[in-house]
Amino acid sequence: MTPAAPPTDGPGPATRGPSPxxxxxxxxxxxxxxxxxxxxxxxxxxxxxxxxxxxxxxxxxxxxxxxxxGGRDALLRDAYARLGRDLVERTRAAADAAGEWRDQLSAHARSLFDLAADSRLGHFYNVSGPTLVVDGAERGIGSGASASMIADALREAQSRGEVAADVDAHATALLLVGALRESAIRIASAPAESDACFAAFARLVDGLAAR
CATH class of the missing domain: 1.10.10 (Arc Repressor Mutant, subunit A)
Structure with a gap:
């Protein structure tokens, strides 16, 4: 008798984890x-x-x-990517802990500006690093995640009537991220300007509120 074929609708083989x-x-x-x-x-x-x-x-x-x-350049790319991933984790945690949508957006500014104000790591992440990491998956880890999170926060606020309905959440998020990036570049060279940049960003965000 020909043996029955094994069933094909059961679970597949277990995914192999990393070897030692x-x-x-x-x-x-x-x-x-x-x-x-x-x-x-x-x-x-x-x-x-x-x-x-x-x-x-x-x-x-x-x-x-x-x-x-790839030597030093390859190491610097991975270091740049690590900083980006760590920044995303801190920003997401701070935004999740914030209640009001303005505070959620402000969390992006505070996390990025705190890193930018670090005299060496901030300069690497915001100024010297981008000149070394001009392409690839490492580029834009932080800004891409921030744009997505900011757009989501704006859409949720719009659904509650807290942000003007005619605000394009995606386009606005991109513009805000650009403003954050330029501010961080400035803060990396002049950390004392962090508070002024934060206050200016808060004013921009406040202009999105429904009236």
């Missing part, structure tokens, strides 16, 4: 990016060399290049 070797590789890359960010924060971008990364991380130059064949 893959986990070790990911841990090494994480440690290397940690070292890059620590060096930038302490000494600035100019002193962020492969030799210094190897020294701070305790990982040999050969291993650094094995994980990052």
């Amino acid at each position: 070797r893959e986990r070790r590789q990911e841990r090494t890359r994480h440690d290397l990016v940690d070292a890059v960010l620590a060096i930038i924060a302490e000494r600035g971008l100019a002193d962020t060399t492969i030799e210094r990364v190897s020294e701070v991380s305790g990982i040999s130059r050969g291993t650094v290049y094995a994980h990052y064949p």
Whole structure:
């Protein structure tokens, strides 16, 4: 008798998780990016060399290049992406904790401006980093997420009658993100202007309210 064919509508094979070797590789890359960010924060971008990364991380130059064949540029791209992802997480948490829609939008300004005011990491993320990371998935992690979150917050506020109905949420979000980015570039060079930029952003946001 021909054996019955196995059923085809059951669950498929379990998705294989990362192997121990893959986990070790990911841990090494994480440690290397940690070292890059620590060096930038302490000494600035100019002193962020492969030799210094190897020294701070305790990982040999050969291993650094094995994980990052592109060398310093590849490491800086990953460090830039890490800052972007961390910024998105902080901003989302702050926006979620805010009650009123204006406060939700202001959370984007406060998170970005706080990073921008960091004398070295802020300059890397807002000024020097974008000149190095001109394309690829690393570019625009923070601004893309902010545009999406701001647009969603505006649409929800419109549904409650709190934001003017004729406001284009998507286009307005893009404009606000552009204003935030330009302000952050300025703050990276002049941290004392953070409060003035925050107040100006709040005035822009307030103009969106339904009257």
